[in-house]
Amino acid sequence: MGDLRSSCEHLYSRLNNLQGELEFMKNKGQILSTESLDQYQTVVVKFLHFLERNGGRNLVYHVAKYTAVAGELKALHEDVSELFFDLLDVTAVDQWGEDCRVLETVLASAISDNSVALRDLQNPRAQLEAILTLKFELEKQHERHNQADMARMRSLMETIKTASRVSVEQLPAWFLPDYEVEFESQPFAKGSCGSVHRGVWSSDTPVVVKCFAVDDMRIDNRTARQLEKELDRLSRWITQILSTYLVLLMSTRHLF
Structure with missing residues (x-):
């Protein structure tokens, strides 16, 4: 600082x-x-x-x-x-x-x-x-x-x-800087690969944060690539769900 x-x-x-x-x-x-x-x-x-x-x-x-x-x-x-x-x-x-x-x-x-x-x-x-x-x-x-x-x-x-010499073509839809989310140091659940914490996103939105426990850099890089794929898939799924929900909501409003 x-x-x-x-x-x-x-x-x-x-x-x-x-x-x-x-x-x-x-x-x-x-x-x-x-x-x-x-x-x-x-x-x-x-x-x-x-x-x-x-x-x-x-x-x-x-x-x-x-x-x-x-x-x-x-x-x-x-x-x-x-x-x-x-x-x-x-x-x-x-x-x-x-x-x-x-x-x-x-x-x-x-x-x-x-x-x-x-x-x-x-x-x-x-x-x-x-x-x-x-x-x-x-x-x-x-x-x-x-x-x-x-x-x-x-x-x-x-x-x-x-x-x-690092370049980025496009910002992934799932990316969020670490300072955007604050979470409790004490987890409320643990598993073999990490822990789950209660947190807050953008100062007021409650969220659940999954922290992965990684010790080896090779495993870390491999895990990171896999996580990126999973997050991309999750982002597309959420977008699809939200689009469907909005269509249904608009249709429901039309019924009234």
Whole structure:
């Protein structure tokens, strides 16, 4: 999460300074309202959740999720500024504009550097998944990106393609980036080849996630190819079922 380090360090410093001021006020005998302390705790928890979600992610993730991640960081900075004003009657200096410029500069530099762009993509499968992820965002989620986002994603995709010689003709209908689904670490069922977990897709749709246990890379590649075939078959089957359902639904409505 090196590209976010500067902004996160500023945010941490501001929260730390605020905590110091609150402790100073408490030691002087000033009474702090429960509501004020709850507000501070809420912002700290939100920041910790942000770090948990975005820490340890690769460059592809940060480029694909730039607008969403930057939006969260900006909101956190605004929350902290509001706390400074409400608790200390201090108008905080806006640091976000500079943080945003630094973040964009770091991303642009990383995208154009093959060694950085491929640092976390050391095998063909990782490179292929990176390209699929970028294609997914460009083709299926383009409405949530601005022109600068899309330019960064296209540039990174070309960097990966050129350096790795991996190419993708078409985005598979079944492909979904891993960050689109969150699931519980504790499975509710297990089998000989994997486990089944409860999860959430796109923040609000309950789903069931099957995780396959694979130890050997040769088996992994063979299993992956088989899974791709099965997923393609499943995707066609679901499309057929949905089409039939819609026709039946429309026919039923006509009966009324």
